[in-house]
C-alpha cells in the first residue's frame with residue numbers, strides 16, 4: 280500500500296499521506312510525494328491541489344531515524360521547493376499535529392487550513408538541530424520575526440487558533456468537514472491570478488528591528504546556555520531579515536548539517552528514542568493485555584501520597600486516599616487543591632477541571648475503603664517493618680485481583696511481596712518528588728511480578744503521562760543506586776580537602792541544575808536522622824545537631840537568605856574541615872577535572888554493573904532515568920551515552936587512575952570488556 284495516494288476531485292487533485300504512526304517524511308514518502316507533484320505539474324486539467332493526511336495527526340516531521348546517514352534525494356527541502364514552484368495553488372489540510380517538516384511543508388503551500396485541535400510547530404531545536412527544510416526562512420516571512428522566534432527557538436508548538444491569529448493558518452474547519460472544505464477552498468482559489476508564496480514574501484520581515492534578536496538572546500540566556508542549536512536558530516532567523524531567500528536558505532542548510540552531525544543532536548536524538556524504547560519490555564508475550572484499572576487507592580496523604588494521587592486524578596481516575604489522622608488528611612487534601620489552583624492560575628487547567636479532579640478524590644481514615652480499588656499504592660514511611668505491615672493488611676482488605684504497589688525508593692520489593700498471598704500482583708511504582716511534576720516512574724518488577732501486572736503498570740504510566748523505566752530489585756533500583764555511587768565520592772572528596780561549593784560547581788558547569796550538596800540541603804539533611812540516637816559521627820549528623828538541617832532551616836551545607844539563595848557557610852565548612860582533619864586523609868587542593876571524574880565515572884560504572892546484573896533492560900533505560908529523574912543534561916544523552924561519547928576507554932582509565940582513593944568502587948567487567956573492544960553501551 281503506497282504511503283502517498285492521489286485522487287481526482289474534478290479540477291482538484293487530492294494528495295493523501297498515510298505513513299503510520301506519525302506520517303514521518305521518510306525517503307519512501309518523499310519519493311511518492313514527489314511523484315504526485317510531478318503528476319500535478321504534467322496535467323493541465325489539474326487546476327488546484329489539496330495535500331492531506333490520514334491518521335491522528337498530519338505529520339511528526341522528517342524521519343529522525345534517517346538522520347546520521349547521507350541525505351537521500353529528494354530531500355525534504357527539495358520536495359517543498361517543488362510544491363512551492365507548482366504553477367497551481369496548493370491547499371494543505373492539517374488534520375492534527377504538524378511538526379517539523381510537517382509544518383515546513385505547510386509553509387511551502389499557498390494556503391493552510393487546520394482542525395481546531397491541531398498543534399503546529401518546529402520542535403527541531405529539542406533534538407539539537409534547527410528547521411532544515413526552509414522553516415527558519417519561510418516562517419518569519421509568514422508570521423513575522425517576533426512570532427517566529429519563540430516557535431523556532433523554544434520548539435513549542437502553537438494552537439490552531441494562535442496559528443490563525445498570526446497568519447500561519449488561513450482557516451479553521453471542523454474535522455469531519457476538513458477534506459471537503461479543503462477541496463472547496465482549492466476550487467475557490469483555482470481561478471486566482473496570484474497566490475501567496477511564503478519564500479517570496481517580504482511584508483512580514485521588512486523593517487524588522489535588529490535589536491529584537493539580541494533582546495531575545497538576553498531574555499533566553501539560561502535556555503541558550505551551553506546549547507548549540509538555539510543560538511543557530513536565532514542566527515538563521517536573523518539572516519532571513521538580512522539576506523535574500525536563496526542565500527538565507529543556504530545558511531540554514533549549512534547550520535542544519537553542522538548541527539545534525541554534532542554530539543549534542545546525536546545525544547538529544549538518543550534521548551528521544553530511548554524514552555520511547557524504555558516503555559517496551561523485552562520478552563513480554565505479545566498477547567498480554569493490561570488489566571482494567573478504574574479506581575486507585577493511595578495510602579498516605581503526605582508530599583508523595585498527595586503528588587501521586589494528583590497524577591491519577593488529573594488523568595480521570597477515581598482515587599481513595601487514606602491517612603491515619605484527620606488533620607494530616609485535611610492538610611494533604613488542601614495542598615493538592617492548592618497545587619491544582621496554582622496550575623489553573625498559570626492557565627494550564629480550567630477551574631472546572633480542578634473541581635472535577637478534586638471531585639474524584641475520596642479522602643478517608645479507614646483502609647477498608649480500599650476494598651474495591653483495582654490498584655493500591657502505598658506511600659508510607661520508608662521503613663521495611665511499616666511497609667510489611669501495610670501490605671499484610673492490604674492483602675486481606677483488597678479484592679483478589681487488585682494490584683498492590685509500593686512507592687519505596689530503595690527497599691526490597693520481593694520482601695514486601697512476600698508479605699502477601701499475591702506476590703505476582705505486587706511491584707514497585709517509584710515516583711519522584713514532586714510526584715505530580717516529575718515525569719520519571721521506575722516500575723520495579725519483583726521476581727514474581729506477573730507479565731500482565733507489569734504491562735498494566737506500563738500502560739498506566741503512559742496514561743498518567745509518565746516516562747516509565749522497568750527496574751529489577753536491588754538497593755536503590757537504577758537511579759538512586761547510581762546516585763549513591765556519586766554521593767559516596769562527593770562525601771569522600773570533602774574528607775580530602777574539597778568543599779561543597781567547589782563540588783557542586785563542577786556539576787553545575789557540567790549542566791546539572793544543582794550539585795549533590797545543594798540537593799541534600801533541598802531535600803533536608805535530617806532524612807533518617809534521629810535526634811534521640813544522634814552521635815555526632817558524621818558531618819550530616821553534626822550539622823543536624825547544630826540545627827543546620829538544610830534550606831528549610833536557613834542553613835545546611837550552605838547558608839540561605841530570605842531569597843533562598845545559597846552562600847558558602849563558614850559554620851558548615853568548619854565542621855567539614857574538622858572531620859577531614861581527623862579522617863587520616865592527606866588534605867590537598869583537588870582539581871575540578873578530578874572532581875568531575877570522581878563523581879561521574881563511578882556512576883557510569885554502577886550503570887554498567889546494573890546492566891551486568893540485568894537490573895536495567897538496556898543502557899538507554901539508564902539514560903532515560905537520569906535525564907528525566909535527576910536532571911542529567913539531555914544534550915549529553917545521559918550517563919551511559921555520555922560515556923560512549925567520551926570513550927569507555929577514557930572512563931576505565933579514569934577509574935583505574937583514582938582507584939586508590941575509591942577502594943569501594945568495583946570496576947564492572949562489562950565496562951572493561953567494552954573499553955577493550957572499543958564498544959559502546961548504546962549500540
Ligand code: T1G
Pocket residue numbers: 300301303338339340341342343344355376378379380381383402403406408409410411412413414552555556
Ligand atoms: N521520525 C521518526 N519516528 C518518529 C518521529 C519522527 N519524526 N516522531 C515519532 N516517531 C516514532 C516514535 O519513535 C515512536 O516509535 C512512534 O513514532 C510514536 O511516537 C527537516 C529535520 C509526533 C508529537 O521532533 O514529538 O522534521 O516507539 O510515542 O506520543 O526541518 O512523536 O512506536 O517505535 O512520540 O503520539 C521534527 C518528534 C523532526 C517531532 C507524536 N519532529 N515526535 O507523539 O507518539 S526533524 C519532531 C514527537 C524535522 C525538518 C526537520 C512525537 C509526536 P515507536 P510517540 P505520540
